[in-house]
Amino acid sequence: MLPMSNVDPQELAKFSELAHRWWDPESEFRPLHQINPLRLEWIDARVGGVAGKRTVDVGCGGGILAESMARRGAQVLGIDLAGKPLKVAQLHAMEAGVQGLAYREVAAEALAAEQPGSFDLVTCMEMLEHVPDPASTVRACAQLVKPGGWVIASTINRNAKAFLFAIVGAEYVLRMLPRGTHEYAKFIRPSELARHAREAGLDAVAGCGLEYNPLTRRYWLSEDQSVNYMLAFRRP
Structure with a gap:
């Protein structure tokens, strides 16, 4: 959490509306709120607990x-190149009094150039x-x-089913996400992600899929990695 002396009250006011939109579980960010507990539990189980x-x-x-990882006792640094969401994140953490x-x-x-080999856990979700x-x-x-540390990434597979579910279904039919959120050509097959990781010196350890039922509006983890999936890697 940033010290209060380093915060401009006008900036807090400016991003208050954005903050409540991002953290509104019924907004366009609803899917992120719904899948976050599932992801958190899976990550926690893989790494032997994020605390500490x-x-x-x-x-x-x-x-x-x-x-959510900080609330479980992890010492977390969140990084992004989009300034506005970062301000949203900072504001929410300060309002909630989240430590670490x-x-x-x-x-x-x-x-990575500045702090190589400095983290026990690296997460990279839907990025x-x-x-x-x-x-x-x-x-x-x-x-x-x-x-000995962990890298856990989630992304979207590249195949016809993923195109139908993640783009046609989510963006056009169900309107769960704004149109244009995803570009099919940039989807990544699990084998491609595993290859990138292997070439970077990481060992693949585990993986899982994420499924969604539009009728019950429920997500769950499964072995099916044909659309959304997560992979866990470890540095030897």
Whole structure:
């Protein structure tokens, strides 16, 4: 959490409306709020508990995952290159009084050069499909983590089913996300993500899929990685 002396009250006021939109579980960010507990439990189980772990959340956005990990006792740095969501995240953390949480507007590659091998856990959720060079981000994550530490990433598979579910269904039919949120060509197959990680010196440890029922509006984790999925890697 940033010290109160380092906060401009006018900035707090400016981003208050944005903050409540990002953290409104019924807004366009509803899917992130719904899947966050599932992701958090899976991450927690993989790494033997996030409590006490020095963690960096790459592409943290408004801080939904970063804040939930901090609430569990992790020492979290959330990083992003989008300034407005970071301010939203900072404001929400201050309003909630969350400890052990900080945010920076910095690229993963720049932080990796600055603090190599400094983190027990690196998370990168729903970010790799939004960058021009996902392999570069994976390399940065591998550089950031300590030997024996964990890198956990989530993204979207690239196939016909993923196109139907993640773009046609989510953006056009169900309107769960704004149109244009995703670009099919940037989706990443699990084998491609695993290759990027292997080339960066990481070992694949575990994976899972994330499924959704539009009738019950319920998400759950499964073995099916055909659309949304998470992979866990470890640095030897």
